[in-house]
Amino acid sequence: MTESSTAAASTDVDIVIVGAGFAGMYQLVRARRAGMSAVVLEAADDVGGTWYWNRYPGARCDILSVDYSYSWDPELQQEWQWSERYAAQPEILRYAQFVADKHDLRRDMRFNTRVESAAWDDTTHRWTVHTDNGDDVSAQHYVMATGCLSMPKVPDIEGTDQFTGDVYFTSTWPHDGVDFTAKRVAVIGTGSSAVQSIPLIAAEAEQLTVFQRTPNFSIPARNGPISDERMADFRADRAAYREEARHSAAGVPRETPMEGALMVSDDERRARYEAMWEAGELLGVTGTFNDTLANADSNDTLRQFIHDKIRSTVDDPDVAELLCPTNHYVGTKRACLDTNYYETYNLPHVRLVDIRSNPITTITETGIDTADESFEFDAIVFATGFDAMTGAIVGVDITGRDGMTLKQKWADGPVTYLGLMTSGFPNLYMITGPGSPSVLSNMMVSIEQHVDWIADTAEHLRANHLNTIEPTRLAETRWVQHSNEFADLTLMPTANSWYMGVNVPGKPQVFLPYPGGVGRYRATCDEVVERGYLGFALEGPAGRTVNDGIIRELKPDVQVMLETMAEMELPPLETMGVEGARAFMEAAGAGMPPGPEVGEIVDSTLPGADGSTLEYRLYRPATDGPHPITVYFHGGGWVLGSATSDDALCRYLCVNSNSVVVSVDYRHAPEARFPAAADDGLAAATWVADHATELGGTAGPLAIAGWSAGANVAAVTAQQAKIAGGPTISGQVLLCPVTDGTTDRPSHTENADGYGLTMAVMNWFWDHYCDPETRSDPKASPLLAADLSGLPPALVVTCQFDPLRDEGDAYADALAAAGVPVQHLQCEGQTHTAIPAVDAMVTSEYARQAMADALGSFLGASVSA
Ligand code: N01
Numbered sequence: 130m131t132e133s134s135t136a137a138a139s140t141d142v143d144i145v146i147v148g149a150g151f152a153g154m155y156q157l158v159r160a161r162r163a164g165m166s167a168v169v170l171e172a173a174d175d176v177g178g179t180w181y182w183n184r185y186p187g188a189r190c191d192i193l194s195v196d197y198s199y200s201w202d203p204e205l206q207q208e209w210q211w212s213e214r215y216a217a218q219p220e221i222l223r224y225a226q227f228v229a230d231k232h233d234l235r236r237d238m239r240f241n242t243r244v245e246s247a248a249w250d251d252t253t254h255r256w257t258v259h260t261d262n263g264d265d266v267s268a269q270h271y272v273m274a275t276g277c278l279s280m281p282k283v284p285d286i287e288g289t290d291q292f293t294g295d296v297y298f299t300s301t302w303p304h305d306g307v308d309f310t311a312k313r314v315a316v317i318g319t320g321s322s323a324v325q326s327i328p329l330i331a332a333e334a335e336q337l338t339v340f341q342r343t344p345n346f347s348i349p350a351r352n353g354p355i356s357d358e359r360m361a362d363f364r365a366d367r368a369a370y371r372e373e374a375r376h377s378a379a380g381v382p383r384e385t386p387m388e389g390a391l392m393v394s395d396d397e398r399r400a401r402y403e404a405m406w407e408a409g410e411l412l413g414v415t416g417t418f419n420d421t422l423a424n425a426d427s428n429d430t431l432r433q434f435i436h437d438k439i440r441s442t443v444d445d446p447d448v449a450e451l452l453c454p455t456n457h458y459v460g461t462k463r464a465c466l467d468t469n470y471y472e473t474y475n476l477p478h479v480r481l482v483d484i485r486s487n488p489i490t491t492i493t494e495t496g497i498d499t500a501d502e503s504f505e506f507d508a509i510v511f512a513t514g515f516d517a518m519t520g521a522i523v524g525v526d527i528t529g530r531d532g533m534t535l536k537q538k539w540a541d542g543p544v545t546y547l548g549l550m551t552s553g554f555p556n557l558y559m560i561t562g563p564g565s566p567s568v569l570s571n572m573m574v575s576i577e578q579h580v581d582w583i584a585d586t587a588e589h590l591r592a593n594h595l596n597t598i599e600p601t602r603l604a605e606t607r608w609v610q611h612s613n614e615f616a617d618l619t620l621m622p623t624a625n626s627w628y629m630g631v632n633v634p635g636k637p638q639v640f641l642p643y644p645g646g647v648g649r650y651r652a653t654c655d656e657v658v659e660r661g662y663l664g665f666a667l668e669g670p671a672g673r674t675v676n677d678g679i680i681r682e683l684k685p686d687v688q689v690m691l692e693t694m695a696e697m698e699l700p701p702l703e704t705m706g707v708e709g710a711r712a713f714m715e716a717a718g719a720g721m722p723p724g725p726e727v728g729e730i731v732d733s734t735l736p737g738a739d740g741s742t743l744e745y746r747l748y749r750p751a752t753d754g755p756h757p758i759t760v761y762f763h764g765g766g767w768v769l770g771s772a773t774s775d776d777a778l779c780r781y782l783c784v785n786s787n788s789v790v791v792s793v794d795y796r797h798a799p800e801a802r803f804p805a806a807a808d809d810g811l812a813a814a815t816w817v818a819d820h821a822t823e824l825g826g827t828a829g830p831l832a833i834a835g836w837s838a839g840a841n842v843a844a845v846t847a848q849q850a851k852i853a854g855g856p857t858i859s860g861q862v863l864l865c866p867v868t869d870g871t872t873d874r875p876s877h878t879e880n881a882d883g884y885g886l887t888m889a890v891m892n893w894f895w896d897h898y899c900d901p902e903t904r905s906d907p908k909a910s911p912l913l914a915a916d917l918s919g920l921p922p923a924l925v926v927t928c929q930f931d932p933l934r935d936e937g938d939a940y941a942d943a944l945a946a947a948g949v950p951v952q953h954l955q956c957e958g959q960t961h962t963a964i965p966a967v968d969a970m971v972t973s974e975y976a977r978q979a980m981a982d983a984l985g986s987f988l989g990a991s992v993s994a
Pocket residue numbers: 188189190191192278285286299317318319320321322323325340341342343463466484512513514515568627632
């Protein structure tokens with residue numbers, strides 16, 4: 130159904146909305162609810178957006194329709210029943226029209242109206258939006274509800290204009306449909322649009338030739354009526370189901386898998402993949418295991434599974450091989466849902482042409498020439514995709530403050546805060562813009578969240594008599610960084626995908642959506658508001674308030690780890706009792722990745738300062754020895770831990786510094802209080818130095834290293850060795866060291882709770898280790914030593930979100946002031962426990978490498994390649 134414009138010819142509104150798809154429609158609803166005047170400008174002649182334009186045969190949603198529906202109108206959920214699991218385009222368009230009718234939306238919409246440009250006026254604090262029919266609209270708020278996949282990619286194949294037969298684009302399909310009966314048809318492209326349309330075109334056409342550059346992963350949609358089982362949760366409590374979707378990973382309630390693909394047996398893995406294949410849900414493809422998008426080896430198991438499915442479906446083995454994607458990991462390009470896609474290649478009149486080995490040279494008047502062959506066609510279908518996520522936004526000539534255009538600002542890639550706004554363009558909002566979960570999520574959920582955030586913000590401005598809101602440069606720069614860091618934890622940037630902008634020649638290649646998940650993202654947006662619009666400048670008649678700041682400073686893997694810990698609701702360590710805490714730490718350590726293989730491990734004992742027996746574990750590199758030796762002291766607050774509790778880090782340091790690492794235990798409190806650990810440190814280092822050759826190492830200077838309380842022991846050992854005149858220590862690597870138990874420092878308060886090590890635990894450790902009156906002894910607080918000169922060179926590593934940060938920083942400064950060569954590595958966004966987590970915390974790899982490099986250089990060891 131179409132309808133000519135009935136929108137009031139208003140030229141002056143509170144909110145101008147570009148696009149009458151699902152985003153623009155709901156934004157209008159929210160504007161009305163707030164009593165704000167609004168107009169929607171739409172190039173098409175009716176509502177529907179994507180579902181208005183993409184009318185190619187087979188077009189369907191790839192998220193179950195029950196999930197891909199509005200939640201803001203509870204009645205609608207009763208009034209509208211989807212006929213299939215994945216509704217076809219006509220039904221989704223009817224749904225959009227039904228909503229428009231029900232809420233009388235068209236009265237505030239102007240159809241057949243394409244927005245060409247928009248300019249910000251800094252004196253009136255308003256946008257002027259210019260349209261192709263000459264009507265300008267002035268508005269305080271300007272919302273781009275233009276969709277992520279709405280700007281078709283300009284054909285980049287030579288000769289496209291020459292073809293005299295019929296040309297179709299899946300993205301702008303004729304409204305009357307197309308009859309391919311008795312036609313020789315070419316389809317260029319094998320993305321989602323092609324995968325959906327090819328079986329239906331093949332059913333009509335006399336001949337179908339598919340030109341494939343890159344095969345895609347596709348799973349059967351198994352469309353049909355939705356099962357009662359799948360609907361049970363939804364029917365039981367619709368509101369709860371929607372709420373769960375809002376806080377889920379991808380906008381659809383789903384159980385989060387606990388295991389990685391390599392953690393289960395081959396049979397178990399295969400059974401789970403089979404279940405995924407049978408279930409026919411896109412989110413299941415990468416949601417069967419928790420590491421599919423992060424671990425190449427895990428992903429490979431899925432890749433092989435799908436390859437096998439393709440091979441068992443496609444009769445011709447050569448065609449099957451061509452259809453098996455090998456140049457990207459599953460999910461790094463949007464996977465497809467299909468109905469009989471692979472089966473279609475078994476039809477005698479369907480041919481697949483691999484244009485990677487046999488490239489298209491030109492489109493001719495009568496067909497397509499490849500390097501090897503000339504083809505004649507009656508019709509060519511371009512299923513060649515979109516200028517995704519940014520194309521439709523910069524397609525409008527938008528000019529912000531000081532004459533800066535958005536195109537200029539985004540020349541090297543989009544810069545947004547939360548994917549919602551960008552600095553220099555006040556009151557300009559993007560729905561599901563770059564830097565938000567958008568295309569990695571159920572769009573309906575992400576659209577509603579953005580619309581609500583924008584509407585709430587507009588209401589906030591009105592309630593507080595403010596004219597403008599605009600992100601700060603710091604906030605948006607750091608958001609882009611955060612989003613990229615999240616992407617770098619995954620395999621996603623490795624593919625030549627439209628997520629990366631690679632499909633459009635000349636487009637900057639950056640990962641466009643935010644990969645941190647819908648629920649986490651929503652929490653972030655909410656927190657920004659709760660913290661007084663952190664990262665925004667707000668301006669009104671009373672002046673401009675800049676609430677500059679960074680919403681996510683933790684590195685993403687650290688953030689995820691902390692969230693996981695918080696969800697476990699573990700009792701605080703200090704409430705477990707000493708034995709309970711020791712058992713807990715041991716169990717927690719057992720669940721961590723093991724670290725790299727070393728050449729040899731030797732477990733033995735050495736004498737402590739009081740003659741007691743101390744265990745040690747020796748790690749020897751696989752390279753030819755003998756190697757110089759590092760003595761390592763484990764963390765654990767002088768109370769917990771053992772010679773093997775920092776096993777992964779010791780393995781890492783051994784391999785990467787090419788030194789023998791001897792991890793020595795020391796007596797623990799409360800059984801052996803201060804100065805037992807300190808004295809054992811020196812005794813152990815002395816014993817190792819004296820027995821270097823017997824241990825298979827080189828005689829000569831040792832390096833020492835430690836983490837946390839172990840770094841305290843290491844620092845004290847270096848000082849005591851200087852006083853005692855031996856052993857000779859060539860360098861010290863101190864990771865998050867405890868250096869001063871007597872002084873309160875800002876990090877003790879700022880980072881007291883919520884970042885793994887808490888001040889409550891730290892104080893508990895101190896209390897077990899030594900009395901307050903002895904803490905000023907340099908053997909407990911090495912920072913308080915009267916003379917730090919002449920100590921061995923040091924690498925001091927401190928972490929931004931560690932309660933111990935400031936005392937570690939102070940020690941690095943004090944060593945440097947005393948003339949000790951110091952490398953001081955201050956790790957942004959890291960916590961006390963992140964750096965020892967070898968292979969688990971990716972973003973701290975550089976710090977571990979720096980530690981190994983420092984040991985290597987202290988020891989003069991030849992670092993293996
Ligand atoms: O576009 P695409 P799409 N010469 O970019 C090929 C959503 N969607 O419209 O991969 C030869 O995925 C290109 O090859 P390559 C969904 O998010 C959803 O299919 O660049 N070939 C590729 O094979 C989807 O991901 C549904 O090597 C050329 C194809 O054209 C997104 O929209 C349905 C070429 C383009 O694939 C885009 O899908 C449809 C050239 N010059 C779409 N240029 C649902 O199910 C491009 N190609 C909801």
